[in-house]
Amino acid sequence: MAVSTDVSKAQSRFQRITKQLLRNRRAVVGGIILLVIITMAIFAPYAATHDPVKQNIRNQLKPPSREHIFGTDQFGRDIFSRVVYGARLSLRVGFLSISFALVVGGLLGLVSGYFGGWMDMIIMRLIDILLALPGFLLALAIVAALGPGLENVVMAIGVSYVPSFARMMRSSVLATRELDYVGAAQALGASDSRIIFLHILPNSISPIIVLTTLSMAGAILSAAGLSFLGLGAQPPTPEWGSMIATARPFIRVSHWSVTIPGLAIFITVMCLNLVGDGLRDALDPRLKNLS
Amino acid sequence: MAGFIVKRLTQLLPMLLGASLLVFAVIRLAPGDPYSGLIDPRADPAKVEELRRRHCLDCPMPQQYLRWLTGAVRGDLGTSIRFRIPVAELIGDRLGPSLALGVTSESIVLLAGIPFGILAAVRRGTWVDTAVTAVALSGLAIPAFFFGLLLLRWLSLGGLQILPSAGFTTPGSQLSGVPLLLDAARHLILPATALGVTSIAGLMSHVRSALLEVLQQDYSRTARSKGLPRRTVTFRHALRNALIPVVTMIGLQFGGLMSGAVLTETIFAWPGIGRMIVDAINNKDFPLVQGAIMTFALMYALVNLIIDVTYALLDPRLRLVYE
Numbered sequence: 001m002a003v004s005t006d007v008s009k010a011q012s013r014f015q016r017i018t019k020q021l022l023r024n025r026r027a028v029v030g031g032i033i034l035l036v037i038i039t040m041a042i043f044a045p046y047a048a049t050h051d052p053v054k055q056n057i058r059n060q061l062k063p064p065s066r067e068h069i070f071g072t073d074q075f076g077r078d079i080f081s082r083v084v085y086g087a088r089l090s091l092r093v094g095f096l097s098i099s100f101a102l103v104v105g106g107l108l109g110l111v112s113g114y115f116g117g118w119m120d121m122i123i124m125r126l127i128d129i130l131l132a133l134p135g136f137l138l139a140l141a142i143v144a145a146l147g148p149g150l151e152n153v154v155m156a157i158g159v160s161y162v163p164s165f166a167r168m169m170r171s172s173v174l175a176t177r178e179l180d181y182v183g184a185a186q187a188l189g190a191s192d193s194r195i196i197f198l199h200i201l202p203n204s205i206s207p208i209i210v211l212t213t214l215s216m217a218g219a220i221l222s223a224a225g226l227s228f229l230g231l232g233a234q235p236p237t238p239e240w241g242s243m244i245a246t247a248r249p250f251i252r253v254s255h256w257s258v259t260i261p262g263l264a265i266f267i268t269v270m271c272l273n274l275v276g277d278g279l280r281d282a283l284d285p286r287l288k289n290l291s
Numbered sequence: 292m293a294g295f296i297v298k299r300l301t302q303l304l305p306m307l308l309g310a311s312l313l314v315f316a317v318i319r320l321a322p323g324d325p326y327s328g329l330i331d332p333r334a335d336p337a338k339v340e341e342l343r344r345r346h347c348l349d350c351p352m353p354q355q356y357l358r359w360l361t362g363a364v365r366g367d368l369g370t371s372i373r374f375r376i377p378v379a380e381l382i383g384d385r386l387g388p389s390l391a392l393g394v395t396s397e398s399i400v401l402l403a404g405i406p407f408g409i410l411a412a413v414r415r416g417t418w419v420d421t422a423v424t425a426v427a428l429s430g431l432a433i434p435a436f437f438f439g440l441l442l443l444r445w446l447s448l449g450g451l452q453i454l455p456s457a458g459f460t461t462p463g464s465q466l467s468g469v470p471l472l473l474d475a476a477r478h479l480i481l482p483a484t485a486l487g488v489t490s491i492a493g494l495m496s497h498v499r500s501a502l503l504e505v506l507q508q509d510y511s512r513t514a515r516s517k518g519l520p521r522r523t524v525t526f527r528h529a530l531r532n533a534l535i536p537v538v539t540m541i542g543l544q545f546g547g548l549m550s551g552a553v554l555t556e557t558i559f560a561w562p563g564i565g566r567m568i569v570d571a572i573n574n575k576d577f578p579l580v581q582g583a584i585m586t587f588a589l590m591y592a593l594v595n596l597i598i599d600v601t602y603a604l605l606d607p608r609l610r611l612v613y614e
Contacts, residue, residue, distance in 0.1 A: 125309075132310030133588050134546030140553060141313075141584050144572040145320040221434055225554050228436050229569050244437060248558075251440060252448045262437035270432035 020282035027278020030271040037268055041087035050078035052085040052238045061254035071256035073247055075236075079257055082238035083264045089239045090268060093154055093232075094220040100158030101165050102212055108162070109169025114177060114196055124170075127163045135160040136222050143231045150223075150239070153232040157219045168211055172204030179203075206283040213276035217269045224265050240265050295603050303592055310588035311363065315356050318581050359581075368582035373574045378582035382564060386586075388459050389563035391475070392556070393548060395483040400490040400544070405537070408498025413525060415503065423495055430492025436554040439485030443558065447481060454481050457560035482559040486551045490544040497540050501533040535605050542598030549587050 021027055040047045049069070056076030064071045070079040112123040130138065142156035176182065177200065185195050226232045227241030235246055240261040247257035343349050347358055362369065368378035411423035447456040455461065455478050466474055505511060506529050514524045552565035560566070564583050571579035 128306065129309035129313050132306055132313060132592065133584065134550050134591060136547075136550030137553070137584060137587055138313075138317075140550075140568070140572075141317045141580070142320075144580055145317050147321070217432070224434055225436060228434075228554065229557065230573065241434075244440065248440065251444050255444050255449075258437075258440055258444070262434065262440070265437065266429075266433050269434075270428065273428065273432055 017282045021278050024278040024281060026274045027281075030274030030278070033267065034271040034275060037087055037271070038091065040084050041091050044085050044088055048078075048081035048084045050081040052077065052081045053236045061250055061257070063254065063256060070260045071254065073243070073257035074250050079243075079260050082243060083240070083260055085238045086240045086243060086261060086264065087268070089150065089233060089237070090220050090223065090265070093150060093157070093223040094216040094272075097154045097157040097219045097223070098161060098212055098216045100154070101161035101215065102208070104158070105162040105165025106169045106208065109166040110173055110196060110201070112166065113170035113173030114192070114200065120170075123166070127166050130159070130163045135218075136225065139222055139226065140229075140231070143226055148231045148234060150227075150233045150237070153223050153226050156226070157222050160222070161215050161219065164211060164215065165208070168207055169204065172207055173200055176200045176204050210276055210280040210283060213272055213279055217272035217276065220265065220272070221269055292603065296600055299596060299599055303596055306592050307589065310592070311360055311585060312356070314581055314584050314588065315359060318577050319352065319355075321577065363582075363585065368585070369578035371571075371576055371579045373571075373576045373579070378579050381567065381579060382583055382586050385562060385564045385567050388561060389552060389556070389565065391479065392482055392486065392552065392561060392563055395479045396487040396490075396548060397541075397545075399483055400487045400494055401541075403487075403491045404494025405498055405534075408495040409502060409525075409530065411495065411499040412502035412506070420499075423499065427492040427496040427499075430488050430495075433488060435485055435489055435551045436558055438488050439482065439555055439558045442481050442485055454478075456481075459562050482555050482561055485558070486548060486555040489547055489551065493544060493547075494537070494540060498533065498537060501536055502529055505529040505533045535602070538598060538602050538605060542595050545594045545598075546591055549591065 054077060056072070059068075059072050059076035060074055062068060062072040062076075068078050068080065070083065073079055073082070108123050108127070112120045133141065139153075139156040139160040142159060143152050146152040146155065182195060182199055185199050190198075223232060224239075224241030224244075227239045228245045230242070230245060233239030233242045235242060243261040244258050247261075251258050347355055350358070359369065366379055368382070370376065371378050371381055374381060407423050407426075411420045414420050443456055445451065447454050459478055460466070460471065460474050461478075464471075464474060502525075506525070508529075511524055511529050514528050515521070519528075549565070552563060553568055554565070555561065556563045556566035557569050564586060568580060568583045571577075571583060
């Protein structure tokens with residue numbers, strides 16, 4: 001009986017949030033564009049009009065035309081096709097690195113907040129050490145040590161986002177742990193893992209969802225920055241940041257090969273931010289009347 | 292207040308220790324040691340061993356760390372592998388340009404961020420608010436290095452061509468005094484703007500929502516209903532309280548500014564620490580990478596300390612927590 005009311009309550013909350021989200025015009029627009037970008041990334045071989053790495057020296061640095069809608073780069077490669085394939089990489093890096101941060105940081109925060117005591121002490125001091133450097137610099141140092149490459153970038157950015165997830169999870173758990181229903185569950189003799197995963201986790205999840213979305217935007221920006229510095233994807237991989245870096249010397253002759261991948265990063269990050277902001281407003285009604 | 296400052300100062304030491312541990316550990320994750328990539332394969336292996344021993348590269352990790360740390364405390368950050376000059380000296384040379392860029396950028400951030408944030412809040416719901424919000428959303432999404440390249444392309448290399456594209460001053464110029472300062476200022480505008488774009492956007496929307504929140508508080512309404520003009524309520528009552536959290540925001544953004552410096556200095560060939568880190572990474576000059584990142588960590592810690600103290604000065608409630 002208790003279970004069925006639980007489910008219906010969860011659904012009504014979910015419905016309320018969805019409704020709230022759909023009423024937010026910015027979030028809806030951002031979400032739709034994001035879906036288009038994701039679809040293009042998944043179906044890149046069909047969406048692309050040309051081979052993203054095939055060079056054509058006789059056709060280099062051309063402005064947009066009927067044949068190449070975004071023009072061509074310094075090797076005569078089709079910029080549109082490269083940007084489409086680049087979406088795969090950027091989205092994958094954002095997704096993987098934040099998944100890492102979410103799992104590792106989330107678990108650390110959960111353990112730290114729920115058990116407290118010396119575990120909390122040790123975990124939070126470790127997090128403090130990670131926070132001694134600004135996130136991007138930490139990622140930069142890690143990539144410098146591991147060597148260039150997209151996998152290392154994922155790892156580095158993932159680690160640099162662990163502190164924010166751990167801290168948010170911890171404070172969220174601390175707030176939830178004091179509630180009566182957790183005490184009731186404990187009194188009934190429920191195990192720690194049952195309480196954590198069945199009672200605490202579902203009720204501290206909304207700030208985490210918002211943080212995940214917004215962090216993904218940040219991770220894509222950081223990854224592009226690292227690739228721009230030559231520490232991420234290596235040429236001829238069509239990664240947005242490294243496309244900008246390799247086209248940079250030709251910016252005066254033809255800016256398209258810099259502008260288009262730059263806009264691709266800009267639009268993707270903007271959409272993720274809009275959806276994240278929308279989620280925050282929908283999940284946390286206190287902030288609603290301010291925007 | 293003194294108690295607060297002392298307490299906060301004692302937190303600085305473990306934080307810096309942590310940072311040094313982190314920087315050291317991360318750099319030593321690298322396969323091989325600082326010399327493995329640089330050694331001539333024809334070199335005498337005995338000589339290589341001797342070099343390793345001299346630099347204590349065969350010592351156990353904790354011993355290496357202590358060696359580096361005791362040196363760092365005395366200002367000795369080791370010797371750059373590439374330049375064969377003390378790391379501290381190289382950093383010292385680059386500190387001036389980095390600080391000039393950072394201070395200019397932060398000034399632009401404050402001068403643009405706060406007034407436009409206030410304007411948007413005061414004119415809430417009008418086209419001004421919409422425009423400021425749109426600019427803020429864009430600024431938060433645009434990669435600063437891409438924005439820098441756009442500025443470069445349209446204001447320096449092509450388009451208007453009104454500002455210099457690279458460097459700290461015009462190379463080979465014999466300027467001195469005021470003309471030299473003006474020349475340096477012209478070189479500062481583009482990189483400082485590019486560096487600040489994310490922070491400007493963040494600050495604008497932060498000031499806007501902070502001010503809106505305070506204007507909804509009871510004491511703002513009371514001030515309005517006792518007949519004070521809107522302007523007085525906004526600037527005398529609301530703004531003061533709204534700007535307190537902005538101090539924290541500026542501290543948080545400082546980290547972003549340092550991260551951005553790495554990219555911005557690279558684009559504008561700025562002779563600062565950020566570009567030096569990138570060059571050092573590409574040259575596998577690990578003592579230099581270590582030293583430069585440690586310098587950033589120190590600056591980061593100090594700025595956050597100053598911010599916390601300022602915050603406590605502005606908001607007596609925080610002081611009470613500590614005393």
